[in-house]
Amino acid sequence: MARPLRETGRLVEVVRTCIGCRQRADKTTLVRVVAVREPTTTVVTPDPHGTLPGRGAHLHPTTRCLELATRRKAFGRALRVEGPLDLSAVAALVEDSGPTA
Template sequence: MARPPRETGRLDEVVRTCIGCRQRADKTNLVRVVAVQESTTSVVTPDPRGTLPGRGAHLHPTHRCLDLATRRKAFGRALRIEGPLDLSAVVALMEESGPTA
């Protein structure tokens, strides 16, 4: 449930659930990912600006949450897609983000 608008008319904060650790967090602390359909596979692509079309899922930018989401097969369920997934773009983003916290 969203908090009431402030004086600016915007909601106080937008909360999303990480598909890895299943903890709720402010949307600004999570990375949105979307599935982009390629010829034979779906590429899970980071969407830091939140502007790509399609169903999105949110993930903490840590290796721990990425590993949990991969083991639980959460990407396919959250993005409602079937078949092989290419997570290389998300893995590359996690490598750039720094330590394996």
């Protein structure tokens, strides 16, 4: 996703860092996730359109990056939430996205 710079008008790629593998990538190749608070837990929800309110984090939609982020407890840190996290919605998205890269 390229956008023009205000000062020069040149196109610039929007780059984000995957919380799993810590690699920088174009924003369009990553999935944004946000934390949605429920009464007993916090649900980490995919935000494919980037419109949900709150702090977001980005993740490659691969099993490898999901496992790395889970093992490193990166979701809680990146989203600045504490307590139990429900990652089932993100896991379902990763499974549906195909190859495990």
